Amino acid sequence: MLFTRKEIINFEWSEEMRSSRFAVLVVFVCAVLFTTNCSFYSRIMARKNLVDGSIAYKDRKFADAEQLFRKAAARDPEGATLEGRTAQLFLARTLHSMYIGNRENKGLAQQAVDEYKKAVPQVSHEYAEAKAAYDANKTGSAEQKRFYSALSSVNSTVSAIPSLLESLGDKEKAIQFQKETAANTQLPETARARALVSMGLEYNTCANDITDTEKTKKTVKKDGKDVFQFVKPENPEDLTKLKECVAKGQEFFNPTLALEPELVKNAPSANVKTMNDDELKIFEETISPFDSARSYRASIAVQASRLAEMEGSPDYATLKADADAKRASADEIKKVVKALDAEKEARLAAEQEAANANKANANANANANAAAPK
Incomplete structure (x- = not known):
């Protein structure tokens, strides 16, 4: 069969097009494979850096740990992977530890602040993912471990930054960061409550320093019993x-009350003995900030009632009842914390007893083998 010149030209053009398309396809496939393999390789190397860095950190070789964590973080600066998020947090913690060991070096404190600030959106992202997985399967072991790790990481990160800023003499920046933390609805309630409590501490101390003195706190008889009566300080200021x-x-x-999650509200009815170790960790990490929050809500309520008594306010009885109710609420959580601590100690003792028994059995077997005739 013969072809015309036009048909031959069309055929050649068609072949060129096929070759061109094939070439583009080959380039595209190679690019995808290279990118995928590069990403996979990067994660593998990041994991290696994390492992080596953790070993160096444990051995207190902080300079080595810092460099290894920097390498791992540089492989994923946006924190798109768990490895990248972990590396950024570990880098910040390493610099923090280096500063604690050498508080004269304020540069280390500033570096730690800078790296922690980079970590905040990353640990927040990890918390959101971990919480979604945990909420979908609260009995899953992997989900429990990841959620606890994410929750504790957010809590420690947002607490470390203002602490370091204060050590640098930047109290205003520390307070501003805490205010932003308290208002950030993307953060867990625990982190927000911690920030609020931290900002309120100095005011509770200030109030107590004025009311709890010999000149303002008088002992009087009431219904045959010694009770305290609070009177105005001599200085009007x-x-x-x-x-x-x-x-x-x-x-x-006071705003910490609205942040209490259901786990905290239902804490008095919780049975810590039935919780596995990971559930116990989550429980403790969640209620601990609110144990503190309830105590200080009660404490400032007591100060308010003392002030009302000093001024002879008609609201004194109401404020006194409010303070008593808040103290009862605080005591309720403290009982839970006490039970939790007792359970932790019991489990630790059981683990130690089991370890000692295993060691004794191993020694007995070794002695028996040594004494056996050969």
């Missing part, structure tokens, strides 16, 4: 300061 401190303390402590 102290009374003004007391009012300001009580108001500021309430401003920070």
Whole structure:
């Protein structure tokens, strides 16, 4: 069969097109494979850096650990992978530890702050993913471990930054960061409550320093019993300061009530003995900030009632009842914390007993083998 020139030209053009398309396809496939393999290789190397860095950190070779964690973090600066997020957090913690060992080196503190700030959106992202997985399967071992790790990482990260800023003399920046943390609904309630409590501490101390003195705290007889009666301080400026401190303390402590998750609200009915180790860790990490929050809500309420008594306010009885109720609520959580601590100690003792028994059995077997005739 013969072809015309036009048909031959069309055929040749068609072949060229096929070859061109094939070439493009080959390039595309190679690019995809290279990118995929590169990403996979990068994650493998990041894991190796993390393992080696963790060993160096454990051996207190912080300079080596820092370099290894920097390498791992540089492989995923956006924290798109768990390896990248972990590396960024570990880098910040290593610099923090280096500063603790050499507090004269303020540069290390600033570096730690900078790296922690990079870690905040990453640990927040990891928390969101871990929480979604945990909420979908709360009995899953992997989900429990990941959620606890993510929750504790967020809590420690947002607490470390203001602490370091204060050590650098930047109290205003520390407070501003805590305010941003408290208002950030993307963060867990535990982290937000921690920030609020931390900001309120100085005001509770301020109020107590004014009310709890020999001149303002008098012992009187009431119904045949010795009771305390609170009177105004001699200096009017102290009374003004007391009012300001009580108001500021309430401003920070009282909002923590609305942040309490169901786990905290239902904590008194929880049975810690039935929880596995990971559930126990999650439980402790969740209720601990609110144990503190309830205590300080009660404490500032007590200060408010003392102020009302000093001024002869008609609201004194109401404020006193409110303080008593808040103290009862705080005591309720403290009983749970006490039970939790007792359970942890019991499990630790059981583990130690089992380890000692295994060691004794191993020694007995070794002695028996040595004594056996050959």
